[in-house]
Amino acid sequence: MDEHDRPLSPADPTPAGRRSFLDWLLGLSAFGTAAAIVYPVVHFVFPPPRPKGRAKGAVLAAQTSELAPGSGKVFPLGTRPAILVHTPDDKWRAFTAKCTHLSCTVTYRDDMNMIWCPCHDGRFDLTGKNVAGPPPRPLAEFTVVLKGDEVYVTEEAERG
């Protein structure tokens, strides 16, 4: 009978102390191996925040000729939509176009003179304040700069 045929049973003559030490060592190795697999996998599964894919700066939102007083347009600001409004009293304002309720994209309603969210009838006045419907907070406002006949919007000087 060669060494491999020896049955591994509690009746084995290996001293109990050495056996339990080996068991402990084996368990530790198994735990270490498992941890070395689980740790990277868990970190891999959760993505790091995406860096904002652009320099903080001005975005050309519209030409002044595009928007008569009492109108608005949605335009891309970085990776998110924003809304530019030319108010009836000839002011230019820009807000995030994502409704503060459930993130639908808002639009300008010239019949109400309001920013309106079509999903759940949320309403904001032309300063971005939530005035009716379910939205819990006002829309964040961006800085608008007029340069000749071009309207620029910057995100960094965000207010509200």
Add this chain to the structure above:
Amino acid sequence: MDRLWAWLDDRVGLEPVRHLMAQKTVPRHRHSIFYYLGGMALFLFIIQLGTGLLLLLYYEPGVSTAYESVRRISGEIPFGWLIRSIHRWSADIFIGVLAVHMFTAYQMKAYRRPREVTWLTGVALFGVALAFGFSGYLLPWDDIAYFATSVGTQVAGVFPLVGKALLQLMRGGEDVTGATLARFFALHVVVLPFAALGLLGLHLLLVQRHGMSVPPGVTEKGRPRPFFPDFLMHDLVGWTLALALLAALAALLPAGLGPKADPFASAPADIKPEWYFYAPFQQLKMIPAHIGPFEGEVLGAVGFAVLGLLFALVPFLDRRAAREESSRAFSIAGWVVFIYLVGLTCYAWLH
């Protein structure tokens, strides 16, 4: 634990599993070390499934996103480089282990009756593994990937009669484009995994049914080794070593990424396929443009296909082994082909 087992046994019928675990043995003789190769291949395949699934969380197929997403995996995602590098290295080693597994099974005449179907599923699995490697190579969409795929699909295109159609089918058009990338992606993550799991299931089922093959003329040493837990424990040691090797290779030689594929740029100077395609690659480089009335590349490609077919059909060709007699001619032919392929591979590697 016993109650849980009894509960499950009552409803699922686990007794055959217990019976198999108790009865399964592995023969002992001077070649029995080669019995570990199948389990090693299985382990590496599971690594490929796991890491592949993780890479799918971030990989975005498409000509404008594939390269960028792979760069993001390697550069930005925590441990992305590790997962991707292990996937690459494990693929390379997996195919190497499969090749040795197949060669030793061939030399041990494990293909003889009643294991012909086991052999055929094994050869098919090797084909699936090569297809995995070929399709996966394109997915990062860097310049080497692009040109390697152009050349590889072109080789398929030289086959008489079916070549043109095959080329169109693989590329999804005349050239390697985003359509090719979409096809290769679907092949790599849907078609091939299904094929591999089906074939593997059948292969493993047949191995359980017939047990391990003992080569003709080899005498067994002592009682067979029980599979549970003896053989499995030895397997586990091998798998742990393999995992350590993969981690070391991934850390020391992580998977690279060349410049993004540009169909209007010229091919990089040192372009080579993956190592397991070195032999046909070198063969096509060395074969003259014309041999008699035939074009050299056609002859080279068809030659390799015929070689593969003969290899798959060997259980039906080797009549002596089927009668449990020694078949030296097949052993020698196996060595000649093996040395030829290894020679070509080394030559391509060194040049």
